[in-house]
Amino acid sequence: MDAKSISDWLNIVCDKVKFIPDRKEIYQELNNHMEERMADYEEMGVSYEDAIKEVLAAMGDPEQVGTELNNSHKPYLGWLWYASKWMVRIVLLLCIWAFLNGTNPLTAYGYLFSGSKDFIVYDNNYKQAESETFSSILYHPDCTASLYGYTLTIPRASLHTYNEAAIENKDVTSATLFLTLRAEHRLPWADFPMGIQFLTTAIDSEGNFYNSSYDAITPSIYGNPTKRGLFYYEFELYIPNIDTHAAWIELHPGGNDEDNKVRLRIQLK
Amino acid sequence: MEIDKSLLSGNTTLLVLSLLRDEEKYGYQIITELAKRSDDTFLLKEGTLYPILHNLENKKYVISHSRESEKGRIRKYYQITKSGLKYLDLKRQEWLAYCEKVNQVVLHPVHSMT
Numbered sequence: 297m298d299a300k301s302i303s304d305w306l307n308i309v310c311d312k313v314k315f316i317p318d319r320k321e322i323y324q325e326l327n328n329h330m331e332e333r334m335a336d337y338e339e340m341g342v343s344y345e346d347a348i349k350e351v352l353a354a355m356g357d358p359e360q361v362g363t364e365l366n367n368s369h370k371p372y373l374g375w376l377w378y379a380s381k382w383m384v385r386i387v388l389l390l391c392i393w394a395f396l397n398g399t400n401p402l403t404a405y406g407y408l409f410s411g412s413k414d415f416i417v418y419d420n421n422y423k424q425a426e427s428e429t430f431s432s433i434l435y436h437p438d439c440t441a442s443l444y445g446y447t448l449t450i451p452r453a454s455l456h457t458y459n460e461a462a463i464e465n466k467d468v469t470s471a472t473l474f475l476t477l478r479a480e481h482r483l484p485w486a487d488f489p490m491g492i493q494f495l496t497t498a499i500d501s502e503g504n505f506y507n508s509s510y511d512a513i514t515p516s517i518y519g520n521p522t523k524r525g526l527f528y529y530e531f532e533l534y535i536p537n538i539d540t541h542a543a544w545i546e547l548h549p550g551g552n553d554e555d556n557k558v559r560l561r562i563q564l565k
Numbered sequence: 566m567e568i569d570k571s572l573l574s575g576n577t578t579l580l581v582l583s584l585l586r587d588e589e590k591y592g593y594q595i596i597t598e599l600a601k602r603s604d605d606t607f608l609l610k611e612g613t614l615y616p617i618l619h620n621l622e623n624k625k626y627v628i629s630h631s632r633e634s635e636k637g638r639i640r641k642y643y644q645i646t647k648s649g650l651k652y653l654d655l656k657r658q659e660w661l662a663y664c665e666k667v668n669q670v671v672l673h674p675v676h677s678m679t
Binding site: 309321322323324326328329331332333354355356357358360361364365367368369 | 566591592593596608611612613615616618619623638639640641
């Protein structure tokens with residue numbers, strides 16, 4: 297193919313280079329070369345038309361040059377390089393996102409502590425309605441346990457007591473314990489500890505036993521995973537029908553096996 | 566004297582690296598220098614210099630960087646690397662050995678056939 301002008305020649309070369317991102321630089325470099333040669337011819341007093349002819353002849357066959365350049369600008373290596381650069385960026389952004397926003401909206405079904413927002417603190421003996429007395433006590437239990445590489449803590453718990461004496465005209469008091477169970481892991485890719493949601497059982501100071509939700513026999517522990525951070529998962533669990541006389545309640549995350557000695561105790565009184 | 570172009574083709578890498586040995590140069594400079602030093606014997610098609618340079622860069626024998634000239638032109642300069650110098654040394658030895666062998670044949674007095 298014969299090139300009529302410098303840009304013509306350059307376009308034929310660049311069309312042969314399959315890795316498009318490199319074309320611009322190649323175009324610039326070769327264009328510069330030809331412009332310098334043109335300037336030299338101009339100084340020598342050669343007419344513009346003759347100079348163009350000379351330059352194009354000196355540069356050689358653009359198809360051959362383009363093919364050879366394409367060989368040294370391998371597209372698969374180039375694309376691989378581009379892809380890896382973008383992968384690094386995306387992974388970095390995901391990490392930052394995970395750090396800034398630990399809440400996974402798909403699993404954020406908190407009963408009491410919704411999402412990453414802070415717990416709504418009710419005053420003790422808050423009168424919810426004329427016929428119903430409601431009280432709530434917030435705890436920050438100081439307990440830690442290890443289970444399968446996870447460090448388990450309870451950042452907060454809250455005991456809700458309803459006194460329905462006024463409506464039923466009887467002494468009926470029911471209490472529910474809500475709690476956030478946090479499972480931390482050193483590895484961001486650690487498996488989701490689903491067992492915590494289904495296998496956790498509990499026992500209180502009065503000897504009452506609370507089944508896991510897997511057993512589905514009342515009284516049981518219910519809950520959902522609510523937060524996913526880079527190094528942790530959080531669950532919100534609740535235990536209805538707690539014995540109001542209980543001084544403490546002890547959680548057995550991972551089940552009630554005899555081998556399993558993992559205990560998390562929440563002091564209630 | 567006109568020289569057979571095919572003699573040049575296998576050794577352009579050696580020529581280009583030799584020209585870069587002492588200082589960094591841009592493409593057009595390499596071409597003009599090559600013509601000057603060889604008394605216009607080695608007039609390679611100028612476009613074909615660039616695939617050679619880019620290949621050398623891929624092999625890390627040269628590195629490049631762009632700089633603006635006084636006239637505002639952005640030039641891409643090529644600089645020889647350590648491994649480039651090693652490679653050049655190897656190529657020179659090859660070339661010298663090759664010349665020696667050719668000379669042995671070409672310059673040696675012809676023996677009478679027996």
